Amino acid sequence: MNHMDFALAGAGSGELIFACALIGALGIGAQWLAWRLQAPAIVLMALAGLAAGPLWAVIFGAPLLDPERVFNGGGNDLLRPIVSLAVAVILFEGGLVLKFENLRDAGAAVRRMVFIGGPMAWGLGTLAARYAAGLDWSSSIVFAGVMVVTGPTVIMPLLRQSKLGGKAGQFLKWEGIVNDPVGALFAVASFEIIRVAATGESILGKGAMIVLAAGMGVALGIAFGWAMVRAFRAGWTPEYLKAPIIFASIILCYALAEQIEKEIGLVAVTAYGMTLANSRLAGIAELRKFKEDIAVLLVSGVFVILTANLRPDVIKDALTWRTLAFLLCMLFIVRPLSVWIATFGTLKRNEALLLGWIAPRGIVAVAVSSLFATLLEDLGRRGDSKFYFSGAEQITPLAFAMVFVTVVLHGFTIGPLARRLGLARKEKPGVLLVGVNPWSIDLAKVLRDVGIEPILADNNWRRLRPAREAGLNTFFGEVLSEDAEVRLDHSAFDQVVGLSANEPYNALVSGHFAPELGRHKVYQLSAQDTEDEDPRAIGMGTRGRTLIKRGRGYDSLIRDHYRGWTFGKTKLTEEYDLKDFREDRPKSDIVAELRLDGTIMFLGPNREPKGGEGVTLISFGPAKPTESEKELASAQAG
Known part of the structure; x- marks a missing residue:
């Protein structure tokens, strides 16, 4: 059986095993190649998925890797739960580095960027998605919420590469760490409100229920964190089981929160990670290292799955003047305005110019965007839905376009721009x-x-x-x-x-x-x-x-x-x-x-x-x- 016949055959256990092996090989292989070439891993992982999915389909007539058919074939619906669980673990790992004292240490500029610049970028991004990209209002609001995040895993290599230190480097570092869960929470909150409006329920009454459910999700995450801290400090668990117990408890916390209200699980696991991060628990560094290792595997797998699952026609439809207009708005209007207005008086002119340009997106932006794109599409197909989400299918390609453009442009320009503005270290490390x-x-x-x-x-x-x-x-x-x-x-x-x-x-x-x-x-x-x-x-x-x-x-x-x-x-x-x-x-x-x-x-x-x-x-x-x-x-x- 040649590769085309194999790709077109029914999704049996053998093909499922092959698909999982291929996803692992492509994801980790791309991570290794990125390390060898000193290139952004996120770009190479996306290219690997595109090569095995839509590009392979264009050349040979069928994709080598088709996650939608492999995981959802035969009446199964495994793809969305897989992505949801991966996103949950990724957000927990993000919460695990978010400490309340970070906001104090990061300085006034970062605090103002989170509390003022974040909502401002959300609002301006919504307008850009609606009028430039042509998405409907609901999809625009959810997508713009996710686009607030800047990936710390992408920013840290850029800082080392550009020799950017001082206040500007600290700003980018802490903004990325703090904004990861913030952008996800924006998307969760907006999606829940849209879901209520789409099903015709009372927004006021259901809105109160959403707030209550979100509070219960936060309380559940805090309870899990408190229980783990208590168990670890009392010596109720052996050292070799601590990391596996944490991993299993993340899944349990997410599942229980989902029973309370859909998509509240993301809030719960973020709160869980933040509780552990602020507990001053001995051995938290080892747990964080384990979570980073798991996150690398999940990031690799999710990126390959999401890019391989893109259809050639969707990519073609996304390559339009509207996409270009959206990217230009995000790069040259939304980001500079939100930074300059939010940090006015706290940054020097050269620092504000640099930080208004540099905002690379990472794994959280793509993973969360793709998750909510699927949820919006499902919501639009429901019989009781009053809305048709005309732009939901474009969210994932737009997210990938944003990642590619920001990582490549900012990666190549941060060094020269930092030197031009006098912010880069002139000496070698x-x-x-x-x-x-x-x-x-x-x-x-x-x-x-x-x-x-x-x-x-x-x-x-x-x-x-x-x-x-x-x-x-x-x-x-x-x-x-x-x-x-x-x-x-x-x-x-x-x-x-x-x-x-x-x-x-x-x-x-x-x-x-x-x-x-x-x-x-x-x-x-x-x-x-x-x-x-x-x-x-x-x-x-x-x-x-x-x-x-x-x-x-x-x-x-x-x-x-x-x-x-x-x-x-x-x-x-x-x-x-x-x-x-x-x-x-x-x-x-x-x-x-x-x-x-x-x-x-x-x-x-x-x-x-x-x-x-x-x-x-x-x-x-x-x-x-x-x-x-x-x-x-x-x-x-x-």
Whole structure:
């Protein structure tokens, strides 16, 4: 059976298994390719789904992946529940990072953007969807509510890529985190009101019921969060079951809330996540990591399903002047006006110009839009509905168009625009050195001398004093704390080195920054001062890469520092190469090398220096003897 016959055959168990495998392979494959190419994952995932769905159908006559037929064939209706549950988990994960204190820490600009700019963008977006895109009023209101969100998963890579820090970077970061659940709540509230109006029920009476149901959904989510916190703190659950219990409870919370009122489940799971986020629960970081892993799988699957489910005729109908007009309105009218008016007096002119342009949409925008598009279509087909939602089928293509255009345009323009407006860092990302001591201070000095900006971090003010007196950039506080998420500019560094005397702490720091920077960019000192394996040492899988070499631990480095060893920087030439350096300084440790492209590479086991003309070696070794000292040593030996 060829691929076309296979695609046209009835959806049996074999095809269902194949479809699930294909969705997983395309989604995770697109995520991996995005990592390798340093490209936006959201675009590659959407392209993968389009290639397997409508594009394949245009070329071969039938899609390789047809989610509508596979999941809804034979009288089943599995596609919408699958997407709904995925969106529920995604919104829970968004709520899990939303803390009430974030609004205080993010500053007045973000607070005003949420409470003033959000509703303003919703209203202006509704007008754009109605008059530019040609959607009916109901679809416009729901769709515009979702378009308020800006995806933090898209924004964070853009901030690192553009070297945008300071107030503008913090604004974009916290706006994305806070707006995710806010936009979803706008859509839920508007859809419920529209559903009541469409079925001819009393808006006043049913509206009160909706408010009551929403309150019950919030209360249910808070109750689930409180119960989990109580259970975890009392030790009623083992550690290895905590993450699975959370996952199962999200589904249960959503299902129970849906029994109270349709679509209230999204409100309940968001409240559930926010309750856990604000509980100061020990181990919340591990739970958040598990949720992020699950969210990656769900995001990948949902994106492939949604794009593969688009029909070629719907895409063709969406590629019109109305779509272009809608995008232009959203980019050049809705976003700038909502930012400029809401943040007037809190931002500088250059900051307002940049933030009025940058607003990439992400997974929540597409997933929630597609969910409500399906709900509106179903509502329009009901026999008791007074409305026909003429634009519901266009919501998903419009959402994808918004994602593609904003991710691509903002991704390519944020760097040049930030530099043009004087908001981007002119220097390359530096290195975060965690743990201040005489050795790390001297390392920071030599890094600064070769053009790499170091940040010395420590939670002891007294230990930081010599670094401050030397004019080095310092961070006072705990880098693992939530406070550091706000005060520490993460765009200022792209590598982390744990240099404290506490080996487990260094490993903890490495584990904390590895997901953000990549495990290949986090380092720490050797666990002990001997090359022999210590069974009591922290396992290699839970620590950073070893700096210098095994057996070169904190104690031996500090001892040699007090013996007079110093840091040096040596630029290799054609006449003086790496071999000459090793012969000249056999006892010296080569800590790092500055390569020709200006990047710093920290060395260690299996990471030997490459050398080459123009490369600068950073070494730590005994002071090189003067000529008179050499003569004296020679005379004594003779």
